[in-house]
Amino acid sequence: xxxxxxxxxxxxxxxxxxxxxxxxxxxxxxxxxxxxxxxxxxxxxxxxxxxxxxxxxxxxxxxxxxxxxxxxxxxxxxxxxxxxxxxxxxxxxxxxxxxxxxxxxxxxxxxxxxxxxxxxxxxxxxxxxxxxxxxxxxxxxxxxxxxxxxxxxxxxxxxxxxxxxxxxxxxxxxxxxxxxxxxxxxxxxxxxxxxxxxxxxxxxxxxxxxxxxxxxxxxxxxxxxxxxxxxxxxxxxxxxxxxxxxxxxxxxxxxxxxxxxxxxxxxxxxxxxxxxxxxxxxxxxxxxxxxxxxxxxxxxxxxxxxxxxxxxxxxxxxxxxxxxxxxxxxxxxxxxxxxxxxxxxxxxxxxxxxxxxxxxxxxxxxxxxxxxxxxxxxxxxxxxxxxxxxxxxxxxxxxxxxxxxxxxxxxxxxxxxxxxxxxxxxxxxxxxxxxxxxxxxxxxxxxxxxxxxxxxxxxxxxxxxxxxxxxxxxxxxxxxxxxxxxxxxxxxxxxxxx
Amino acid sequence: xxxxxxxxxxxxxxxxxxxxxxxxxxxxxxxxxxxxxxxxxxxxxxxxxxxxxxxxxxxxxxxxxxxxxxxxxxxxxxxxxxxxxxxxxxxxxxxxxxxxxxxxxxxxxxxxxxxxxxxxxxxxxxxxxxxxxxxxxxxxxxxxxxxxxxxxxxxxxxxxxxxxxxxxxxxxxxxxxxxxxxxxxxxxxxxxxxxxxxxxxxxxxxxxxxxxxxxxxxxxxxxxxxxxxxxxxxxxxxxxxxxxxxxxxxxxxxxxxxxxxxxxxxxxxxxxxxxxxxxxxxxxxxxxxxxxxxxxxxxxxxxxxxxxxxxxxxxxxxxxxxxxxxxxxxxxxxxxxxxxxxxxxxxxxxxxxxxxxxxxxxxxxxxxxxxxxxxxxxxxxxxxxxxxxxxxxxxxxxxxxxxxxxxxxxxxxxxxxxxxxxxxxxxxxxxxxxxxxxxxxxxxxxxxxxxxxxxxxxxxxxxxxxxxxxxxxxxxxxxxxxxxxxxxxxxxxxxxxx
Numbered sequence: 001x002x003x004x005x006x007x008x009x010x011x012x013x014x015x016x017x018x019x020x021x022x023x024x025x026x027x028x029x030x031x032x033x034x035x036x037x038x039x040x041x042x043x044x045x046x047x048x049x050x051x052x053x054x055x056x057x058x059x060x061x062x063x064x065x066x067x068x069x070x071x072x073x074x075x076x077x078x079x080x081x082x083x084x085x086x087x088x089x090x091x092x093x094x095x096x097x098x099x100x101x102x103x104x105x106x107x108x109x110x111x112x113x114x115x116x117x118x119x120x121x122x123x124x125x126x127x128x129x130x131x132x133x134x135x136x137x138x139x140x141x142x143x144x145x146x147x148x149x150x151x152x153x154x155x156x157x158x159x160x161x162x163x164x165x166x167x168x169x170x171x172x173x174x175x176x177x178x179x180x181x182x183x184x185x186x187x188x189x190x191x192x193x194x195x196x197x198x199x200x201x202x203x204x205x206x207x208x209x210x211x212x213x214x215x216x217x218x219x220x221x222x223x224x225x226x227x228x229x230x231x232x233x234x235x236x237x238x239x240x241x242x243x244x245x246x247x248x249x250x251x252x253x254x255x256x257x258x259x260x261x262x263x264x265x266x267x268x269x270x271x272x273x274x275x276x277x278x279x280x281x282x283x284x285x286x287x288x289x290x291x292x293x294x295x296x297x298x299x300x301x302x303x304x305x306x307x308x309x310x311x312x313x314x315x316x317x318x319x320x321x322x323x324x325x326x327x328x329x330x331x332x333x334x335x336x337x338x339x340x341x342x343x344x345x346x347x348x349x350x351x352x353x354x355x356x357x358x359x360x361x362x363x364x365x366x367x368x369x370x371x372x373x374x375x376x377x378x379x380x381x382x383x384x385x386x387x388x389x390x391x392x393x394x395x396x397x398x399x400x401x402x403x404x405x406x407x408x409x410x411x412x413x414x415x416x417x418x419x420x421x422x423x424x425x426x427x428x429x430x431x432x433x434x435x436x437x438x439x440x441x442x443x444x445x446x447x448x449x450x451x452x453x454x455x456x457x458x459x460x461x462x463x464x465x466x467x468x469x470x471x472x473x474x475x476x477x478x479x480x481x482x483x484x485x486x487x488x489x490x491x492x493x494x495x496x497x498x
Numbered sequence: 499x500x501x502x503x504x505x506x507x508x509x510x511x512x513x514x515x516x517x518x519x520x521x522x523x524x525x526x527x528x529x530x531x532x533x534x535x536x537x538x539x540x541x542x543x544x545x546x547x548x549x550x551x552x553x554x555x556x557x558x559x560x561x562x563x564x565x566x567x568x569x570x571x572x573x574x575x576x577x578x579x580x581x582x583x584x585x586x587x588x589x590x591x592x593x594x595x596x597x598x599x600x601x602x603x604x605x606x607x608x609x610x611x612x613x614x615x616x617x618x619x620x621x622x623x624x625x626x627x628x629x630x631x632x633x634x635x636x637x638x639x640x641x642x643x644x645x646x647x648x649x650x651x652x653x654x655x656x657x658x659x660x661x662x663x664x665x666x667x668x669x670x671x672x673x674x675x676x677x678x679x680x681x682x683x684x685x686x687x688x689x690x691x692x693x694x695x696x697x698x699x700x701x702x703x704x705x706x707x708x709x710x711x712x713x714x715x716x717x718x719x720x721x722x723x724x725x726x727x728x729x730x731x732x733x734x735x736x737x738x739x740x741x742x743x744x745x746x747x748x749x750x751x752x753x754x755x756x757x758x759x760x761x762x763x764x765x766x767x768x769x770x771x772x773x774x775x776x777x778x779x780x781x782x783x784x785x786x787x788x789x790x791x792x793x794x795x796x797x798x799x800x801x802x803x804x805x806x807x808x809x810x811x812x813x814x815x816x817x818x819x820x821x822x823x824x825x826x827x828x829x830x831x832x833x834x835x836x837x838x839x840x841x842x843x844x845x846x847x848x849x850x851x852x853x854x855x856x857x858x859x860x861x862x863x864x865x866x867x868x869x870x871x872x873x874x875x876x877x878x879x880x881x882x883x884x885x886x887x888x889x890x891x892x893x894x895x896x897x898x899x900x901x902x903x904x905x906x907x908x909x910x911x912x913x914x915x916x917x918x919x920x921x922x923x924x925x926x927x928x929x930x931x932x933x934x935x936x937x938x939x940x941x942x943x944x945x946x947x948x949x950x951x952x953x954x955x956x957x958x959x960x961x962x963x964x965x966x967x968x969x970x971x972x973x974x975x976x977x978x979x980x981x982x983x984x985x986x987x988x989x990x991x992x993x994x995x996x
Binding site for chain 2: 009010013014016017020021024028029030031032033035036037039040042043044046047051218219220221222234235236237238239275276
C-alpha cells in the first residue's frame with residue numbers, strides 16, 4: 001500500500017503540473033510560447049500515461065487489493081485503490097502515442113481557436129476541430145463494452161453515466177423548458193440595468209467583494225483575466241480562478257467569477273488527507289458543475305442574495321446604477337431571453353444551449369455530421385431551439401472553448417450540474433432554515449460550510465449517485481430543477497407557473 | 499540519431515516545465531501552494547533524471563556517437579551528441595532519490611527564505627540552508643576526479659571551470675579593486691538623484707520604454723514583479739522577465755530589468771534549430787551573466803546611454819527629476835560606494851561582494867564553517883572587504899535567494915560574467931565604430947544584432963572558452979575589465995586612473 005501511495009502521489013503531482021501548464025497557457029503565456037507549450041503538454045501527458053499504465057503500477061494495485069481485507073467498503077483506503085484500479089484499467093487501453101497526440105492537439109487547437117475566434121474565421125479553426133474529433137473517435141475505439149462510443153467520452157466527465165440516461169433526462173428537460181420559454185420569452189421585462197456602462201475598475205472591486213463573501217482568502221487563491229473563464233485547483237491550497245470583463249455587461253464578470261469560485265471552493269474543501277491520491281481531485285465534472293452553477297444561480301440569482309448584491313453593485317458602479325432596486329435586479333438577471341451565448345444565457349434557456357451542443361457533438365463523433373457542415377447545423381438548431389439567428393460564427397459555433405481543446409463529452413455536465421444543484425438545494429433549504437435571511441445579509445459561510453461538510457471534503461471518494469442519494473434520498477431527476485425554476489419564475493413574472 | 503533526438507526533446511520539454519514551475523513559484527503562486535509545489539518539483543526532477551539516465555538513453559547516445567563519422571567537429575549534430583554525453587555521464591552518477599531531494603529542498607528552502615527574510619529571522623532559515631549544503635556535499639560526493647568538491651558545483655554553472663582558475667582570477671581582481679576602492683570610495687559625489695522619490699507608475703513606464711529599446715516584443719515576452727528578480731526562458735519565444743520596484747530607489751527596477759532583459763535576449767536569440775536539443779538552453783551561467791551584466795552596466799551605465807536615458811528618466815518621474823543632467827546621472831550610477839546589497843552595488847565594489855560569497859560557500863561546503871556561524875563570518879568579511887557594518891541579517895547574509903534555493907556555486911558566475919563582458923566589449927567597440935552615437939540615440943538594435951550573430955544564436959554549441967577566444971582571440975583575463983573600469987572611473991571622478 002505504501003509503494004502504491006508513493007506511485008499515486010507521483011501521478012497526482014504530474015496531473016497538478018498539467019493543470020498548471022493549462023492555466024498558464026490560458027492566462028499568462030505569451031502567444032509565442034504556444035508551439036513549445038504543445039510539446040511540453042504532450043510530453044507530460046505521455047509521462048503521466050506511462051507512469052499510470054506501467055506494469056509495476058498494475059502490480060502495486062493488485063497487491064493493495066489483496067491487502068484490503070475487512071476495511072470499510074466506502075473508506076478512504078478501499079476507495080483509493082478502487083479509483084486507482086478504475087483509472088488504470090481505463091488508461092491501460094490507450095496507447096501512449098494517442099495520449100500524447102491528444103494532449104498536443106488540444107493545446108494546438110486551443111491556441112488556434114483563440115485567434116480564429118477573434119477573426120471570426122471558422123475555416124481556419126476547422127482542421128483543429130477535425131483533428132480533435134478524429135482523436136476522440138480513436139480514443140473511444142480503444143474501449144469495448146460501451147453501447148455508444150460517446151459513452152466512453154461521457155464517462156470521463158460524468159463517470160458512470162451513459163447517453164441513454166442523458167438522453168432521457170434531456171428529453172424530459174426539453175419537454176418542460178420549451179413550453180415554459182414559449183410562455184415567457186416574449187414578455188416585456190426591463191433588463192436595461194444589465195447593459196449599463198460599468199467601469200472595469202468597478203467590476204473588479206465588485207468581483208473582489210463578492211468572492212470575499214463566498215470565502216475567497218488571499219494565501220490560497222488567485223484571480224486572473226482570460227478569454228474563456230475557468231477554474232483550476234493546482235492543489236487544495238493553490239486555486240486559480242479566472243474571469244472576463246465586459247464594459248457593457250457586468251454579469252459576465254460577476255456571475256462568471258461566482259461560478260468559478262464555486263469550483264474553487266469545492267477544490268479547496270477537499271480533505272487534506274486525500275491529497276496526492278486519486279480521490280484528491282474532482283473526477284466528476286457533472287458534480288463539479290453542480291457546485292459552480294449552485295453559487296452562480298441558486299445563490300447569485302436568488303431574490304435574497306439580490307438584496308445583498310444590489311447595494312454593492314450600486315456602490316461599485318461609479319454612479320451608473322444609482323438607486324438600483326433589488327427586485328428589479330432579481331427580475332433582470334432571471335429574465336427569460338432567447339439569446340446567442342451559452343455562458344450569458346439565463347437559467348431557463350441554458351438547458352437548450354447544452355442540449356444543442358450534446359446533439360451536435362454526438363453527430364460529429366458518430367460521423368453523421370462533417371465539421372464543414374457544423375456551422376450550418378449549429379445555426380439551424382439555434383433557430384429551431386432558441387429562435388435566434390446567429391450573425392457570425394464567433395458568436396455561434398466558435399463561442400465555446402471546449403471542442404477546440406478536445407473536450408468532447410463535457411457539455412452535458414453543465415445541464416446535469418444544474419439538475420444536481422437544484423436537487424441538493426431542496427435539502428440545503430431544509431437543513432438551513434435561515435438561509436434566505438443569511439443570503440440577504442451576504443452571510444455565505446454557513447452555506448459554504450454545509451457544502452464542505454456534505455460534499456467538498458469527500459473529493460472523489462463517493463460516486464455522483466452515492467453522494468446524491470445519501471444527501472437527498474433520491475436518484476437524479478429533472479423534477480426538483482423544474483420545481484425550483486417554476487417557483488422562481490413565478491416571482492420574476494408575477495404569474496402562477498407551478 | 500532520430501530516436502536520440504526524440505528522447506532529448508522530451509528531456510528538454512521536462513526542463514522547460516521545471517523552469518515554468520519555478521517561475522510560477524516566484525511570481526504567481528499563492529503562498530498556500532508551496533507544499534504541493536515542492537512535491538511537484540521533486541517528482542518532475544525525478545522524472546527528468548530517470549529519463550536522462552535510463553539505460554536506453556545511454557544506448558541511444560552510444561549509437562549516435564558511432565554514426566557521427568566525418569561530421570564537423572563543432573557542428574550542431576556532433577555537439578548535440580557531445581553535450582548529451584556530458585549531461586548523461588554527469589547525471590548518471592546521481593541517484594534519482596538525491597535529484598528528487600535536491601529539488602524538494604530547493605523549493606522548500608526558497609519558500610522558507612521568503613518568509614524568514616521578511617521577518618529578519620536567520621534562525622528560522624538556517625535549517626533549510628543546512629539541508630541544502632548537506633545535499634550539495636552529497637551531490638559532490640557522487641563524483642571523483644575533482645580536486646575540490648566545490649569544482650563539481652562550479653561546473654554546473656561555469657562548465658569546465660575549477661576553483662584554481664576562479665581563485666587566480668579573483669586574487670587578481672581583488673588585488674586591483676581594493677586599492678581602487680580605497681582611492682575612490684571616500685570622495686564626495688552627488689548621488690541624491692538615485693534616491694529621489696520616484697512613483698511606481700513612472701518606474702513601470704520607464705522600464706517598459708527601456709525594454710522596448712533593448713528589443714522587448716509583446717508576443718514572446720512578459721515582465722512580472724517578484725522578490726528577487728530573475729529571468730527564465732521557457733522556450734525561445736516565451737521569455738519571462740521579472741523586476742522589483744523601490745519607491746525611493748529607481749535603479750533597482752531599471753537596472754534590474756535591463757539585466758534580466760539581457761538574459762532574456764540571449765535566450766530569445768538561440769537559433770530555432772537548436773530547440774528541444776541540449777544546445778537549446780544556456781548551460782553556462784557565467785556566459786549568461788556576461789550578457790545580463792553587459793546590458794546592465796556596459797550599456798546601461800555608459801555616458802552615451804545616460805544621454806538617452808536622462809530625458810526619459812525625467813519624463814517618467816512625474817516632476818521629481820526635473821532638469822536631470824546626463825553627466826550627473828552618469829556620475830551617480832557609477833559612484834564607488836561601500837554598500838550592503840550586492841544587486842545594488844556599483845560595478846567597482848561588486849566584485850568584492852561576489853568574492854565574499856565565493857569564499858563563504860566554499861567554507862560551508864568544506865565543513866570549515868557551520869551555518870550557525872555564517873552571519874558572524876558574513877558580517878566580519880563585510881567589514882573587512884567593504885568597510886560596512888551589517889545592521890540586520892535580512893540585508894546581510896539573507897539578502898540573496900541563491901543559497902536558499904540550493905544554488906551553491908552560482909555566485910562566481912556573476913564576477914566572471916563581468917570579466918567576459920568587458921573582454922567582449924573591446925571587440926564590440928571595434929566592430930561597431932558608431933556604438934557611442936547609437937547608444938546616445940537609444941538605438942540598441944545594432945548591438946543586439948551583433949550579440950545575436952556572435953553569441954546568442956549558438957546556444958550551448960560552443961564552450962565558454964571557444965566562444966571567447968573565437969571572438970576576442972584571447973583567453974579570459976582580468977585586464978580588459980580593469981581597463982574598462984579605470985577608463986570609466988577616470989571620467990566619473992575626473993581623475994587619471996589608467
